[in-house]
Amino acid sequence: MNPEYPSGNPFRKRLRAVRPVLREGWWLQTVTVNRDTSEVEAPDCEPSGGRFNPPRICAMTYLSQDTPACRARMAAWCTGSGPGLERMVLVYRIRVERLLDLCDPRTRVDAGVTRSEIVGRDLSVPRLLGVAAFREEFDGILYPRPGTRGGLNLALYRSRAAALEVSVVDRFCR
Numbered sequence: 746m747n748p749e750y751p752s753g754n755p756f757r758k759r760l761r762a763v764r765p766v767l768r769e770g771w772w773l774q775t776v777t778v779n780r781d782t783s784e785v786e787a788p789d790c791e792p793s794g795g796r797f798n799p800p801r802i803c804a805m806t807y808l809s810q811d812t813p814a815c816r817a818r819m820a821a822w823c824t825g826s827g828p829g830l831e832r833m834v835l836v837y838r839i840r841v842e843r844l845l846d847l848c849d850p851r852t853r854v855d856a857g858v859t860r861s862e863i864v865g866r867d868l869s870v871p872r873l874l875g876v877a878a879f880r881e882e883f884d885g886i887l888y889p890r891p892g893t894r895g896g897l898n899l900a901l902y903r904s905r906a907a908a909l910e911v912s913v914v915d916r917f918c919r
Contacts, residue, residue, distance in 0.1 A: 756877035759857045765843035765883055771811035771914075772839050772899055775819055778831045785835075796868060797875025797886055797900045804904070805875070809890065810897040811836060816917070823918040833918040840910035841901070845878045847888040848897060864891040875900070884909060 777786045787806065794800040795807055809815045816834070823832040846852050847863055862870040871888075878886055884905045890896030901909065 754873050754877050754880075756856060756858075756874045757880060759855065760845070760874075760877050760881045760883075763845065763852055763855050766846045766849075766887075767840070767842045768844045768846070768887060768899075769840040770838075772808035772837045773811050773815060773819055774806070774808045774835045774837065775822055776833055776835055778833055780831055794868070794872065795900065796871050796888075796891075797878070799872045799876065803876060803879035803902055805885075805900045806903055806906070808837065808839075808899045808901070810899070812896065814893075815896060820918065831918070833916050835913050836915035836917070838910075838912045838914050839899070839901075841884050841899075842909075843882065843884040845883045845886045847874075847886060860889060863888050 774787060778784070779786065794802075795805055798805045809819070819834045823834065845856070847856070847858070850860075853859060853863070856874065858870060858874060863874075875886060879902055883902075885899060885901035888898055888900070890898045
């Protein structure tokens, strides 16, 4: 637990008052494919955790909104494939019914966080918020893309993915 919050997670109570939103859209995920086995390996942030999940707690899959600028950045990432591996980008169509929308300024106020706390380098606040959202049964978190204005990212709790409408509709590279 973060020493700044010795009495527990301060976001649990606040999130109980936040209404989940329904969101449907197109999302991108970078993956690596083993050329020998054709196995797809998504980035694994479990050893160190991710923006909204501490290590080994509420595992998440992180995706980026499908935009031309994001496609271009991800296609450039594909050029770094190593021996025996091929990088590619999967395109998903996803419908999430219980989403915490941190792109909405009113939701951030209700949750008690600022945009800079969500997208900054210090992950202590987003991780506490992510654990609270998981415990309050949100399916995922929509948040502003760090480092860019206008871009969106989506973090989905892996343990709840089976209940979501998720379809891989395309893949690309270069």
